[in-house]
Amino acid sequence: MPKHRHSPQASRRNFLKGAGLVGAAAAVTPPLAANAMPAVPSEKLKAALPGARQIAAETMPPAYDPVNQTSSGGDFMTDVLNTLGIEYLAINCASSYRGLHEAIINHGNNKPEIITCMHEDIAVHLAQGYAKIEGKPIAMACHGVVGLQHATMAMYNAWCDRVPVLVFGGNIMEADKRASGGEWAHSAIDVGEIVRGFTKWDDQPASLQHFAESTVRAYKIATTPPMGPVFIALDAELQENPIREAESLRIPKFEPVIPPQADSAALAMAAKMLVEAQNPVILCDRVARTPAGMANLVDLAETLQCGVIDNAGRMNFPSRHPLNQSFRRALISQADVILAIEMNDLWGAVNSFSDRIVRRSRPATKPGAKIITLGVRDLYLKSNYQDFGRWQDIDLDIAGDGEASLPALTEAVRRLIDKGRKAAYAERGKKLAAAHMAMVEQSKSDATIAWDASPITTARMCAEVYNQIKDEDWSLVGTAIRLTWMHRLWDFKRPHQWNGVSGGGGVGYNLPASLGAALANKKHGRFTVAFGGDGDFMFAPGTLWAAAHHKIPMLYIVHNNRAYHQEYMYLTAMAARHGRGVDRMDIGTTIKDPNIDYATVARGMGVHGEGPITDPKDLAPALARAVDVVKNGKTAVVDVVTDPR
Numbered sequence: 001m002p003k004h005r006h007s008p009q010a011s012r013r014n015f016l017k018g019a020g021l022v023g024a025a026a027a028v029t030p031p032l033a034a035n036a037m038p039a040v041p042s043e044k045l046k047a048a049l050p051g052a053r054q055i056a057a058e059t060m061p062p063a064y065d066p067v068n069q070t071s072s073g074g075d076f077m078t079d080v081l082n083t084l085g086i087e088y089l090a091i092n093c094a095s096s097y098r099g100l101h102e103a104i105i106n107h108g109n110n111k112p113e114i115i116t117c118m119h120e121d122i123a124v125h126l127a128q129g130y131a132k133i134e135g136k137p138i139a140m141a142c143h144g145v146v147g148l149q150h151a152t153m154a155m156y157n158a159w160c161d162r163v164p165v166l167v168f169g170g171n172i173m174e175a176d177k178r179a180s181g182g183e184w185a186h187s188a189i190d191v192g193e194i195v196r197g198f199t200k201w202d203d204q205p206a207s208l209q210h211f212a213e214s215t216v217r218a219y220k221i222a223t224t225p226p227m228g229p230v231f232i233a234l235d236a237e238l239q240e241n242p243i244r245e246a247e248s249l250r251i252p253k254f255e256p257v258i259p260p261q262a263d264s265a266a267l268a269m270a271a272k273m274l275v276e277a278q279n280p281v282i283l284c285d286r287v288a289r290t291p292a293g294m295a296n297l298v299d300l301a302e303t304l305q306c307g308v309i310d311n312a313g314r315m316n317f318p319s320r321h322p323l324n325q326s327f328r329r330a331l332i333s334q335a336d337v338i339l340a341i342e343m344n345d346l347w348g349a350v351n352s353f354s355d356r357i358v359r360r361s362r363p364a365t366k367p368g369a370k371i372i373t374l375g376v377r378d379l380y381l382k383s384n385y386q387d388f389g390r391w392q393d394i395d396l397d398i399a400g401d402g403e404a405s406l407p408a409l410t411e412a413v414r415r416l417i418d419k420g421r422k423a424a425y426a427e428r429g430k431k432l433a434a435a436h437m438a439m440v441e442q443s444k445s446d447a448t449i450a451w452d453a454s455p456i457t458t459a460r461m462c463a464e465v466y467n468q469i470k471d472e473d474w475s476l477v478g479t480a481i482r483l484t485w486m487h488r489l490w491d492f493k494r495p496h497q498w499n500g501v502s503g504g505g506g507v508g509y510n511l512p513a514s515l516g517a518a519l520a521n522k523k524h525g526r527f528t529v530a531f532g533g534d535g536d537f538m539f540a541p542g543t544l545w546a547a548a549h550h551k552i553p554m555l556y557i558v559h560n561n562r563a564y565h566q567e568y569m570y571l572t573a574m575a576a577r578h579g580r581g582v583d584r585m586d587i588g589t590t591i592k593d594p595n596i597d598y599a600t601v602a603r604g605m606g607v608h609g610e611g612p613i614t615d616p617k618d619l620a621p622a623l624a625r626a627v628d629v630v631k632n633g634k635t636a637v638v639d640v641v642t643d644p645r
């Protein structure tokens with residue numbers, strides 16, 4: 001536990017206590033029982049009571065001498081962050097937490113390391129991307145009210161993605177301490193209210209001890225499945241004033257919560273249903289929390305020899321595993337038992353939905369199919385935001401951490417498999433392996449369609465990138481909307497090779513979250529690669545400056561279809577439905593006239609830029625140059641002009 005020095009100069013509060021002036025005032029005005037209080041003070045009593053001005057004059061501490069302040073509350077806060085092993089603090093600087101900022105730099109010697117971000121949204125997304133690669137959170141700090149307002153959408157993405165992010169926001173709690181103007185506009189009586197609908201927990205500590213306990217608690221809550229962002233308000237006075245209570249301050253011990261394993265009787269029931277099924281299927285989304293997650297899932301699938309449909313919220317299952325059937329959704333309609341593990345949107349996976357004529361849906365499962373769920377999603381929900389998705393009937397609903405419960409489930413399955421079943425399972429596995437091979441071959445063949453087209457097909461873009469990086473220790477940390485070619489074509493087999501998507505569908509995630517993941521990958525010497533849409537890029541292009549400034553290597557491919565193309569398609573469908581022309585669909589949906597030159601934007605931010613590349617023949621040489629830059633520890637952006645179809 002670090003030592004904290006007392007300021008040689010008594011703080012105002014100590015002075016009030018120490019000098020006994022509070023007592024003195026009390027002596028002059030003894031507490032009176034309510035019924036003893038005269039309605040109108042007698043002249044005698046009035047004379048004995050000092051007037052307001054008089055008390056102020058007597059109790060005012062001597063002029064404060066900041067030169068003699070040798071510690072600040074921010075020092076202690078810095079120690080708390082370092083005790084928790086928080087490696088980085090992503091910030092956009094602001095006076096409401098200048099006390100902590102200064103303490104980190106000087107007292108903490110820039111530990112946690114400050115990452116300068118040009119938007120609070122960048123800082124939060126960076127932390128989200130980092131946590132999903134590193135398996136532990138970092139923190140971000142922002143200005144009271146306005147900074148937090150900017151951070152909100154990224155916090156919402158982290159919330160929907162069930163990712164731990166520690167968010168700190170400055171605030172000036174005591175009204176009489178605020179300077180006029182900005183400090184009033186940037187203070188709130190309950191600043192956490194801005195984000196309470198999509199954080200797991202928040203607090204506004206009123207003392208340093210309170211800060212320590214709440215920050216450790218926030219860390220614990222954020223990292224306990226289901227994980228999520230948390231918020232702590234930082235009172236400016238608490239950060240800036242000297243530490244008064246150094247001897248009594250204590251940083252609480254943090255011990256990670258062991259995620260709950262599901263009830264063994266329930267797992268035995270699930271095992272029986274799975275073992276007896278003809279066509280069991282595993283659906284999964286956010287199973288793997290640690291590198292063990294993928295191995296646990298592979299073990300279960302191999303034991304059952306059943307297909308796995310991976311929604312890829314995390315790196316759950318190897319893409320080339322013969323049981324990977326992710327692009328054979330028809331399997332869901334053939335299944336008699338479906339095991340859904342840590343699914344985000346179960347209803348969406350087992351129903352088909354269309355909004356092309358009118359919004360309508362129908363089950364994608366066959367009648368009588370049984371659904372088993374295993375996960376922690378329902379253990380923490382909120383009411384306002386509707387990211388929990390539509391209600392789905394379930395036959396066996398098991399609460400428990402997916403990754404932690406898998407070994408016991410697999411054991412229970414193993415115990416029930418006799419020789420006869422083993423042979424039948426092997427047959428099933430063979431068929432699935434053949435279907436997997438056909439799926440891969442189909443993908444390869446689909447990818448060759450319009451191979452030489454200009455603008456470049458998304459399939460060729462993905463294939464060319466893979467060709468350049470496949471022998472590196474690569475980590476793909478971003479994709480663009482509906483871009484699935486990587487998962488169809490690349491060989492994903494290591495836990496860090498994929499880290500999911502935004503969670504909340506808030507555009508602007510991709511570039512900063514990819515940089516956060518790249519920051520985590522940097523110390524492991526991995527090659528970070530990411531794709532992102534042009535629309536996404538322009539929400540937070542300043543991310544690239546942080547990449548250059550902090551020397552974070554990343555290969556970033558802009559999938560430049562010169563449009564918010566998803567919305568272009570929606571608009572076109574709308575016009576078609578309304579029986580009107582589709583020749584004006586460019587309005588409000590395209591990013592052209594002028595075209596944005598992303599390579600020039602990149603260079604302007606201090607990173608390498610290639611493109612715009614329209615001829616597929618130019619792609620490989622440009623990528624080769626960019627890969628070299630990344631191997632030399634820098635970020636490179638390659639602007640690939642893609643076919644918008």
Ligand SMILES: Cc1ncc(C[n+]2csc(CCOP(=O)(O)OP(=O)(O)O)c2C)c(N)n1
Pocket residue numbers: 153480481505506507508532533534535536537561563564565566567
């Ligand atoms: C913050 C936010 N604003 C707007 C949207 C609506 N939206 C969904 S997809 C999309 C297009 C994004 O463009 P781009 O990244 O270029 O992807 P594309 O659809 O062109 O592949 C938009 C604007 C959103 N989801 N989030």
Ligand SMILES: [Mg+2]
Pocket residue numbers: 533534535559560561562563564565
């Ligand atoms: Mg686009």
